[in-house]
Amino acid sequence: MADGISERVRPRDRILETAQDMFHKHGIKGVGVDAITEAAGTNKMTLYRHFESKDDLIIECLRATACKAAAIWDAFEAEYPGDKLAQLHAWVRKASEMLANDSRGCDMANAAVELSETNHPARRVIKELKEAQRERLVNLCREAGVGQAELLADTLSLLLEGARVSLQSVGAEGPSAQFVRMAEGLIASFKAR
């Protein structure tokens, strides 16, 4: 009792957490605000007191997800302080774990697919956050002593993005099964130059 996990959390945070989970599992257009609030143990009015609209909730969810991703990056630095190459390998390992444990891919990429309107407010945010992640991977590659850091980072980035979407369309036995092999091969190849 008084576990402090689900009871004392503010409705806004419960909504945000639940929405992230449900958007991830069922897609943005696949879940309504009613379902979110019910699963969060609250109601629609409370949601609209904390978020201007569903679009606003979507954006806040994407930001929160990006925040969690950033925390994972920080964990690499904490685990292998200063050893950028080890951090790069940790990135590959973490990516393959995600491929193994979750078949719904990247929230931002999925959102970009679902929200096809070019002027949708979430698209700006998606682009921002994705570019930030790209820059972080480029820096990691560069500091790991790779010559063509941008090219390696972009290649790894596309490989992972492709693996996550392929996982959804072809399944776990598809091309994504070879992700680690491909990524490690690439890193070795770029290091050798």
Place this chain on the structure above:
Amino acid sequence: MADGISERVRPRDRILETAQDMFHKHGIKGVGVDAITEAAGTNKMTLYRHFESKDDLIIECLRATACKAAAIWDAFEAEYPGDKLAQLHAWVRKASEMLANDSRGCDMANAAVELSETNHPARRVIKELKEAQRERLVNLCREAGVGQAELLADTLSLLLEGARVSLQSVGAEGPSAQFVRMAEGLIASFKAR
């Protein structure tokens, strides 16, 4: 006059063509059957006389799209008969053209993202068609004289898939801009072994 393109085409084919286009541009859940039939110059009743349901229409659209893709593959064989390596390079060129001219990615991958329900009837079809394309690319790589044909084919496959989804989330200046360079580098690298 009597151009025979839009006038004499049967309603079913107009619906199928229009639905492909609209699903591609706006996503599956982003367009309703009313909008499709209106754009196709017909009405909802006629649609439901030719297709059991919207899900059925979706599936037929995916099959039709796969058919068009298969025709593109056939064009490679027609253009470079017997020269499998040239056909592989043509595949890369064609892929980069698609990346340049269309920012909405692969219909099947997008559909897999949107239709998150694991039992959705379209998912079987998506998997089938994607596996067929994978096999075709593997064969092309093998017959082009590549040692690890499966690995190269899967890597190229993930790269393209990633480029198409990255194009939607980050834009044309993102990692997808380097697709040709990556793909050609990979092919050269695999050929060299």
Place this chain on the structure above:
DNA sequence: CTAGGGTGTTACCGGTCTGTAACGTCACGA
């Protein structure tokens, strides 16, 4: 000419969606 199948039109059903209004409740702090 006639019969029938493919098509167009209108209206409708039941459901779901986002978003809002009005009101009731409860805890907490001055």
Place this chain on the structure above:
DNA sequence: TCGTGACGTTACAGACCGGTAACACCCTAG
């Protein structure tokens, strides 16, 4: 004690969704 603000509840608006019924029309094959 009082009041203030956060939260819950109910009801509803207005739009859109997929899908169906009933009927009128027209072209063509026989």
